[in-house]
Amino acid sequence: MEVSIKKGAFHKPESPDEKPYLIGSRCSSCGYMCFPKKEVCVKCVRDDCMEEKKFGPYARLDSYAVIQVAPTGFTAPYIQAYVVLEDGPKIFTLITGCEPRDDALEPGQKMELVIEKIRDDEKGNSLIGWKFKPVEEKNKS
Ligand SMILES: [Zn+2]
Structure with missing residues (x-):
């Protein structure tokens, strides 16, 4: 069985013409970005501004x-x-x-x-x- 090393952290392609990507966070207030996802922006120290962002x-x-x-x-x-x-x-x-x-x-x-x-x-x-x-x-x- 295949098990993800970190749930929700990436997308595995289901067909050859699809590309994989990583799922991280971006702060809508200051632009801080990270991977894996964080709930709280380390710069703003706020938990209401982190948006999901695809990387890769x-x-x-x-x-x-x-x-x-x-x-x-x-x-x-x-x-x-x-x-x-x-x-x-x-x-x-x-x-x-x-x-x-x-x-x-x-x-x-x-x-x-x-x-x-x-x-x-x-x-x-x-x-x-x-x-x-x-x-x-x-x-x-
Ligand atoms: Zn921020």
């Missing part, structure tokens, strides 16, 4: 790290990163679709959202969530 499917890579020692349920090595969502905030994410090497990616690189399995849970369910993959390979020639 593209982002720019901010920084990344190759993880050599995996927590339970993960397979090392893998890449975790911060990406800046198009018209959105900077978020933490796992990276897929490239070799888990120190030189695999370049900050500023265009990344695309994918919704896929993150890991198995204790009951054998597939936990699905968001990851980003490079749109183009680095130094493609």
Whole structure:
């Protein structure tokens, strides 16, 4: 069975021509944006101004790290990163679709959202969530 790692945080496409997106919040008063959703704006400290906002499917890579020692349920090595969502905030994410090497990616690189399995849970369910993959390979020639 597929289980969402965070309920209501993303949309998984049901057909090939649909794009996935993330569901976060935007403050209608000051413009503050975040993902996942928040009830209260951290800048205005008000709970009446947060609106739901869709982000994605593209982002720019901010920084990344190759993880050599995996927590339970993960397979090392893998890449975790911060990406800046198009018209959105900077978020933490796992990276897929490239070799888990120190030189695999370049900050500023265009990344695309994918919704896929993150890991198995204790009951054998597939936990699905968001990851980003490079749109183009680095130094493609
Ligand atoms: Zn605000």
